[in-house]
Amino acid sequence: MPIRATALPPQPEHTTVPADDGEVTLLIARQVEEGYEEGFEEWAQGILRTAATFPGHLGYGLFRPAKRGAPWFLVHRFRDAEACRAWQESPERAEWFANCEGHRHTEIARRELTGMETWFAKPGTTRPAPPRWKMAITSGLAIFPISLTGNAVLGPRLEGLPMVASTAVYTVVFSVLMTYVAMPAMSRLLRRWLTD
Known part of the structure; x- marks a missing residue:
């Protein structure tokens, strides 16, 4: 019709x-x-x-x-x-x-x-993203433990690999952990500060 x-x-x-x-x-x-x-x-x-x-x-x-x-x-x-x-x-x-x-x-x-703004967007709202300096601090706080743990755990296991291959492994692991673990946790933990 x-x-x-x-x-x-x-x-x-x-x-x-x-x-x-x-x-x-x-x-x-x-x-x-x-x-x-x-x-x-x-x-x-x-x-x-x-x-x-x-x-x-x-x-x-x-x-x-x-x-x-x-x-x-x-x-x-x-x-x-x-x-x-x-x-x-x-x-x-x-x-x-x-x-x-x-x-x-x-x-x-x-x-x-x-x-990065997509990591800080609260579902169900159209509230503006936090200032970039707050996003940078939050991202740094998320990256630090991943980098520390990744180097301690992956470093010894990837020593024999060519630099390109080991960098690819780090990139995949860090990206997944940042997207699905670290950034959601940090943005929840710092939500009040990020939106002040």
């Missing part, structure tokens, strides 16, 4: 964290009118699946509100700013917004997180 095209609503002011040349996480909050949740969820899943077909799209998520009347959150991850821009400016995305009758929703916030 054809759907009548509707104009895009005015977009809210966007907050963009200064970019490193790396992955981009796009976090969008949308307010959905009561009674239109089912139609919105179907639309959101469709637009997220379409975005996932674009080169450089790394994954997505849809987060329902924790309580009645709270916003929904859509999350896209892209390889880089160029991949993110290709999706944002695509006719496919424009078509989804032109065909969104049957559910009422408004974008209320949007953030683009790049580089």
Whole structure:
């Protein structure tokens, strides 16, 4: 059944964290009118699946509100700013917004997180990332124990390997521990200080 095209609503002011040349996480909050949740969820899943077909799209998520009347959150991850821009400016995305009758929703916030900022973003909010000097201190506190333990444990076992191979092992181990263990722990431990 054809759907009548509707104009895009005015977009809210966007907050963009200064970019490193790396992955981009796009976090969008949308307010959905009561009674239109089912139609919105179907639309959101469709637009997220379409975005996932674009080169450089790394994954997505849809987060329902924790309580009645709270916003929904859509999350896209892209390889880089160029991949993110290709999706944002695509006719496919424009078509989804032109065909969104049957559910009422408004974008209320949007953030683009790049580089280290994604480690410090609190899920379910669009609060700005902490100052870079606080991120640097927190990252240093996370890196120190990993470096100390890694050198003590891996160092003796990697002595016979060529430098390129041993560096590759260190890189993989350190990246995994930083992303999944150290940074989540440090950002939780220092959450109050980071957001003051």
